[in-house]
Amino acid sequence: MTLYRPPAPHPTGPVRGLIRAAWRGERDLLSLMPDIAYTTSIGRLGRSRRGIVLINEPDAVVQVLTDPLGVFPKNDLMVGALEGLVGQSMFVASGPPWRRQRRMIEPAFSLMRVNRSFEAMKAGIDAYEPILDDAAQSGDAISLDATMSALTADIICRTIFTQSLASQTARDVFAAFGQFERSVANTEIRRLLLGRPFAKIPQSAAVREACARIRNHLATLLKPRLAPDAAPIDDIVGAVIAARDADTGEGFSESELIDQIGVFFLAGHETTASVLTWCFFILAQRPDLAARLRAESENLADIRLEHTKQLGFTRNMFREAMRLYPPITFIPRVAEQDTEIAGHRLERGCMAMIAPWTIHRSPNNWPNADRFDPDRFEGEVTPGSYIPFGYGPRICVGAAFATIEATLILARLAQRYDFTPLNPDRVRPVARLTTKPAEEIAVRVTRRA
Ligand code: HEM
Known part of the structure; x- marks a missing residue:
């Protein structure tokens, strides 16, 4: 059977790419990415005020992300875009x-604690199913993206704070995250091409307002937990509140706690939501894959934690969706001093562009790179060629959490529902804060027998 090519721009020469983007009014980085960005191992990307070196070669990717000499800190553009929020x-x-924060926070995401979060994940799905049942009964189209975002945001709230998001607050947080995401993405493209390295990045009023709304909301949720007479609760926030610096014995301040919880929200719900959106879209296009995924869990009336580890095809579906649609499209670093990677000079301020989007789609790293084939994960994976969660000391702390959560959601919702896209031909990915569909994917929901 020919392998399926899910939606993605067809890479072309740099000039044709620019003309195509201008003609169709596309402005996102993915449609501008020339064919050479996929086939090069390591090389300069386009013309910009600061140099941008794109790195697809797995050994070089590992070198930058492990960064033993401390030459490649987080990219200043990305930091400038996010610091108002987190x-x-x-x-x-x-x-x-x-390093101090990582040491204090890592235990909050230990496997033991993630395992304890499992029941809260299930409760989130149980609470969401009536909404899907209503949509199935009414026949009204719903947005697949918004469905996945609402579900994963509720789960992050339940697992982090041991409480569900009240609907009005939830709507407000979603609206503010959406506003933040749209405004930040626009600023970034301009600055990527024209900005000076390490320049201060002013944010628009819209971004500042969205950040203030989200932070206020998080402060309200945190307040009762910090009250002198508050009973300790054994959840992720509880672990982060209790964390102490090994050298000074001090905990996080209230404002630092809001920063960290903002990250858990930001990094921990839209990422999982975007990959689930792609999974359910692909399952609707490929009934053969949907049948295999369902067959794996059809005899499980109640999916338990130990089952999620045995659902091999379901996990591979999730892995393959993260290969072709890595939620974090780019993991940029900046050269803090003149340096060299695989024989290429990077002057101070040059951007070392580690792009899971191109690394995962490079024909040098993957056979049939643009085809969807979950079974490829039955084989070995070269380090540095598959980095949806990053790599090295800064690898995602929520990777185990996200894998268990996504496997559970995929298995549970695929057992019970079909999501049928109304306009599958219009679906195409763009890079915003996460890799997501350019337009929301409208779907009709059917409850399965
Ligand atoms: C499918 C879901 C997810 C994906 C694809 C993902 C991806 C990533 C990536 C690529 C990084 C590394 C960024 C870099 O090196 O610049 C990262 C870091 C991080 N992620 Fe995730 N993430 C996911 C889910 C989560 C969840 C559920 C949480 C927490 C609730 C989380 C919290 C974090 C944090 C705190 C970091 C910073 C780690 C550090 O810098 O030491 N992520 N994530």
Whole structure:
């Protein structure tokens, strides 16, 4: 059987790519990415005020992301874009401040604690199913993306704070995240091409307002937990509140706690939601894959934690969707001093562009690179060629959490529902804060017998 090519721009020469993008009014980085960006191992990308070196070669990817000499901190553009929302939290910090936070936060995401979160994940799905049943009964189209975002945001709230998102607050947080995402993405393309390295990045009023709304909401959720007479709760926030710096014995301040919780929200729900959106879209296009996925869990009336580890095809579906649609499209770093990678000079301020999008789609790294084939994960994977969760010391702390959560959601919802896209031909990916569909995917929901 020929392998399926899910939606993605067809790479072309740089000039044709620009003309195509201008003609169709596309402005996102994915449709501008020339064919050479996929086939090169390592090379300069386009013309920009600061140099941008794209790195697809797995050994060089490993070298930059492990960064043994401390030459490649987080990229200043990315830090500038996110710091209004998440301060100097672990996602944006580098060097000793990052190391301190990582040591304090990692235990909150230990496998034992993630395993304990499993029941809260299930409760989130149970609470969401009536909404899907209503949509199935009414026959009204719903947005697949918004469905996945609402479900994963509720799960992150339940697992982090041990409480569900009240609907009005949830709507407000979603609206603010959406506003933040749209405005930040626009600023970034302009600055990527024209900005000076390490320049201060002013944010628009819309971004500042969205950040303030989200932070206020998080502060309200946190307040009762910090009250002097608050009973300790054994959840992720509880673990982060209790965390102490091994050297000073001090915990996080209230504002640092808001920074970190902002990161858990930001990094922990849209990422999983975007990959689930692609999974359900692909399952609707490929009934053969849907049948295999369902067959794996059809005899499980109640999916338990140990089952999620045995659902091999379901996990491979998730892995393959993250290969072709890595939620974090780019993991940029900046050269803090003149340096060299695989024989290429990078002057101070040059951007080392580690792009899961091109690394995962490079024909040098993957056979049939643009085809969807979950079974490829039955084989070995070369280190540095598959990095949806990053690599090295800064690898995602939520990787185990996200894998268990996504496997559970995929298995549970595929057992019970069909999501049929109304306009599958219009679906195409763009790079915003996550790799997501350019337009929301409208679907009709059917409850399965
Ligand atoms: C499918 C879901 C997810 C994907 C694809 C993903 C991807 C990533 C990637 C690529 C990085 C590394 C960024 C870099 O090196 O610049 C990262 C870091 C991080 N992620 Fe995730 N993530 C996911 C889910 C989560 C969840 C559920 C949480 C927490 C609730 C989370 C929290 C974090 C944090 C705190 C960091 C910063 C780690 C550090 O810098 O030391 N992520 N994530």
